[in-house]
Amino acid sequence: MLASWRRLSPMARREALEAYLALSPWLFGFVVFTAIPIGVSIFLSFTQWTIVEQPTWIGADNYVRMFTRDPLFWQALKVTGLFVLISLPLKLVLGLALALLLNNRLPGMNFFRTVFYIPAVISGVAVSLMWMWLLQPDTGVVNTLLDAVGVKGPNWFWDKDWALPSVALMSVWKVGGSAIIYLAGLQNIPAQLYEAAEIDGAGKWGRFWRITIPLLTPTIFFQLIIEMIDSFKIFTEAFVITQGGPLKSTYFYMLYFYEEAFRNFNMGYASALALFLTLIILATTIFINYTSKRWVYYESE
Amino acid sequence: MWYRSRKISLVLFALLMLIPFGAVTLAQDVVTIEWWTVNSEEYSEEVQRALVEQFNAEHPNIQVNITVLPESGFTERMTATLGAGSGAPDVAFFWDNNWFPQALDLTSYIEADPDLDPSMYFEGFWNTRAVWQDKVVGLPLGVGANFVMYNKDVFDEMGVAYPSPDWTTEDYIATATALTDPDQRRWGGDRPRGPFRAIWRNYGAFPYSDDSTTIDGYLNSDAAVASYTWLWDLVASGATPTPADIEILGTEGTGPIDLFLAGRLAMATLNQGHMLTAIESGVNFGIVPEPQVVGNERYVNAFSLTASIWAGTAHPAEAYEWLSYWVGPEGQRFLMDNGHLFPSLPDVLADHANADKDYVQAFFAVLELRQVAEWVNAHPCNGTVLRAAVDAWDLVNLGEIGRDDIKATLDSLVDPAQQALDECVARLGA
Numbered sequence: 001m002l003a004s005w006r007r008l009s010p011m012a013r014r015e016a017l018e019a020y021l022a023l024s025p026w027l028f029g030f031v032v033f034t035a036i037p038i039g040v041s042i043f044l045s046f047t048q049w050t051i052v053e054q055p056t057w058i059g060a061d062n063y064v065r066m067f068t069r070d071p072l073f074w075q076a077l078k079v080t081g082l083f084v085l086i087s088l089p090l091k092l093v094l095g096l097a098l099a100l101l102l103n104n105r106l107p108g109m110n111f112f113r114t115v116f117y118i119p120a121v122i123s124g125v126a127v128s129l130m131w132m133w134l135l136q137p138d139t140g141v142v143n144t145l146l147d148a149v150g151v152k153g154p155n156w157f158w159d160k161d162w163a164l165p166s167v168a169l170m171s172v173w174k175v176g177g178s179a180i181i182y183l184a185g186l187q188n189i190p191a192q193l194y195e196a197a198e199i200d201g202a203g204k205w206g207r208f209w210r211i212t213i214p215l216l217t218p219t220i221f222f223q224l225i226i227e228m229i230d231s232f233k234i235f236t237e238a239f240v241i242t243q244g245g246p247l248k249s250t251y252f253y254m255l256y257f258y259e260e261a262f263r264n265f266n267m268g269y270a271s272a273l274a275l276f277l278t279l280i281i282l283a284t285t286i287f288i289n290y291t292s293k294r295w296v297y298y299e300s301e
Numbered sequence: 302m303w304y305r306s307r308k309i310s311l312v313l314f315a316l317l318m319l320i321p322f323g324a325v326t327l328a329q330d331v332v333t334i335e336w337w338t339v340n341s342e343e344y345s346e347e348v349q350r351a352l353v354e355q356f357n358a359e360h361p362n363i364q365v366n367i368t369v370l371p372e373s374g375f376t377e378r379m380t381a382t383l384g385a386g387s388g389a390p391d392v393a394f395f396w397d398n399n400w401f402p403q404a405l406d407l408t409s410y411i412e413a414d415p416d417l418d419p420s421m422y423f424e425g426f427w428n429t430r431a432v433w434q435d436k437v438v439g440l441p442l443g444v445g446a447n448f449v450m451y452n453k454d455v456f457d458e459m460g461v462a463y464p465s466p467d468w469t470t471e472d473y474i475a476t477a478t479a480l481t482d483p484d485q486r487r488w489g490g491d492r493p494r495g496p497f498r499a500i501w502r503n504y505g506a507f508p509y510s511d512d513s514t515t516i517d518g519y520l521n522s523d524a525a526v527a528s529y530t531w532l533w534d535l536v537a538s539g540a541t542p543t544p545a546d547i548e549i550l551g552t553e554g555t556g557p558i559d560l561f562l563a564g565r566l567a568m569a570t571l572n573q574g575h576m577l578t579a580i581e582s583g584v585n586f587g588i589v590p591e592p593q594v595v596g597n598e599r600y601v602n603a604f605s606l607t608a609s610i611w612a613g614t615a616h617p618a619e620a621y622e623w624l625s626y627w628v629g630p631e632g633q634r635f636l637m638d639n640g641h642l643f644p645s646l647p648d649v650l651a652d653h654a655n656a657d658k659d660y661v662q663a664f665f666a667v668l669e670l671r672q673v674a675e676w677v678n679a680h681p682c683n684g685t686v687l688r689a690a691v692d693a694w695d696l697v698n699l700g701e702i703g704r705d706d707i708k709a710t711l712d713s714l715v716d717p718a719q720q721a722l723d724e725c726v727a728r729l730g731a
Contacts, residue, residue, distance in 0.1 A: 048728055050399055050729075051380055051383070051384040051399070052380070052383045052384055052399060052400055052402055052403045053402055065724060069720060069724060070720075070724070071689075071717050071720065072688075072689070072721075132548060132549060133549060136545055136546075136549045137543075137545050138545070138546070139549070140549075155545065155699075157545070158543070158544055158545040158699065159699070160695075160699070160701070241548075245691070245695050246544075246695040246698075246699055247692050247695045247696065247699075247701075248691070248692065259688070262377075262380075263684070264684070264685065265380070265399045266728065
């Protein structure tokens with residue numbers, strides 16, 4: 001590194017120094033608020049630490065417990081995995097569908113774009129409380145409407161089979177945020193491609209599959225990664241509404257992590273849980289990134 | 302000349318060196334005690350600041366610096382500072398048992414204090430909130446308890462006799478059923494907020510053995526089955542709101558006070574704060590303890606807040622001076638007279654403005670019962686085991702199992718609960 005530094009011209013050295021100087025606030029923030037906490041967390045995952053007492057080194061026992069002696073860990077992992085599998089495709093598809101609708105050139109479209117984006121900026125706690133009211137089995141709006149058309153609505157959050165789909169439904173409601181990103185992607189697709197396809201006789205469906213989807217794949221790829229991470233981190237809804245119940249049907253991984261860290265003050269084990277989730281997210285991201293070579297198309301290609 | 306100027310320089314140097322010592326001596330005359338507290342219904346920020354002013358005026362050598370934190374952020378901030386080992390306040394609430402290792406042992410200070418004696422406090426609260434692992438880790442501020450509040454007007458309207466303090470768990474279901482009126486969308490009573498609280502104890506049920514080794518025979522004991530069966534009967538009676546109703550219609554996590562005030566609940570398990578709210582609202586109510594099981598010892602879910610001195614304080618004597626003032630007779634009387642505190646000192650509590658009212662007398666009687674907290678505080682793994690065994694609670698509350706399935710359900714939870722107990726005991730001790 002020193003040799004390459006010496007090979008630089010004085011002007012290049014000055015530019016490099018200036019670049020590092022400009023980067024230094026970010027570097028400082030990264031080291032202090034990200035790199036060091038991650039390092040400490042890795043260390044703590046090999047300890048038993050109740051916060052107010054000194055950490056005790058216990059080797060890999062937290063990880064051994066996680067995989068061999070902790071049914072709650074497997075339950076939390078199963079519930080979270082199911083939630084990702086249910087909510088992620090829904091959010092991707094419905095986000096795109098909404099973006100396609102919002103991409104129409106109709107009067108008042110900006111108003112609708114704003115309206116659909118609002119759920120994305122409302123506090124998660126407020127949204128949770130609102131959905132509790134909407135899905136109340138006896139007096140909630142949803143079941144009242146279902147009742148009006150002769151359908152007996154389920155007990156939603158208070159039913160072991162419906163609680164998880166209810167949380168998934170809530171997360172889908174916030175799809176306006178991703179729709180805006182899709183919309184930006186849609187508007188970046190050159191109009192002349194559609195015109196050329198139309199001249200060639202392509203119908204709406206054909207234009208959608210052969211132009212829109214391929215050129216939108218970078219956006220879909222981005223959304224897939226972001227929404228996947230977001231789904232794995234689901235917490236507020238369960239914390240506010242279900243507390244993981246009933247019958248642990250919404251006992252999400254982050255809720256388990258929270259209880260271990262901040263209710264049981266079992267920071268060592270909580271660190272191990274956090275690291276394992278990070279590894280899952282990392283592995284899934286690498287896998288998606290790997291497959292992206294086959295299905296993501298960039299304009300430059 | 303040279304000698305003279307050197308002499309002057311030395312004198313000047315010596316004087317300069319003395320300045321900081323002089324400053325330190327002056328500063329040591331007044332010791333500042335950092336006190337973290339919260340704003341609550343029982344003691345508002347204003348009242349607490351007035352108490353500090355009074356203390357500071359009476360103790361010119363000690364100045365208490367009050368920091369009032371929101372209740373929601375207090376736990377996080379205390380945990381963070383105690384974990385960091387620096388920056389914690391000299392005196393504060395130590396309301397989480399996990400903080401007790403960092404509390405100063407007050408035994409020697411209390412022994413040397415002629416004005417403060419443990420026998421001044423309610424024995425149950427002293428045992429559960431002041432003593433931890435044979436050390437005195439703090440003093441209990443205020444008292445609170447759960448009891449059943451009943452709406453006398455609803456009872457009169459329905460022609461149902463008021464409950465008596467010696468009522469039983471069966472009486473509870475029968476009374477709640479008689480008071481339920483679907484036409485008026487009114488329930489007779491509410492459900493317990495969790496298993497192994499007062500009513501479970503009244504049945505003699507404990508989640509595991511007293512030596513923290515065994516689940517089998519405890520979580521699934523006859524007493525536990527009886528208490529869950531009682532819950533099952535209560536749920537099946539239709540005389541109580543469902544968990545969904547409570548979550549939607551109740552706005553407080555501490556009990557369905559709003560439903561009670563609205564006349565939608567004829568009986569509700571509430572606390573002394575709710576009692577004050579009911580008085581303000583003009584509700585005609587009475588109070589009885591949670592129902593008993595004949596022949597068994599009776600328990601109450603009672604609580605108090607531990608106020609402690611941080612073990613890392615630089616001024617333990619002055620901190621004790623403030624702590625014993627705040628949580629001693631003088632401070633608690635001040636907070637009672639100027640706020641809404643129910644003191645943990647029976648002699649002071651006896652002077653409460655409403656002490657002659659029948660419901661306050663009933664509340665005082667509840668305070669004398671044996672406390673659920675005795676078990677909970679002595680068993681740090683209680684919460685972990687209950688979390689592993691929560692399925693039985695859910696199944697009964699949701700009406701998912703039959704009455705005869707309770708024993709089998711509890712049996713099925715023995716293994717996961719035992720696993721949770723073993724892991725927790727290895728970590729936190731028995």
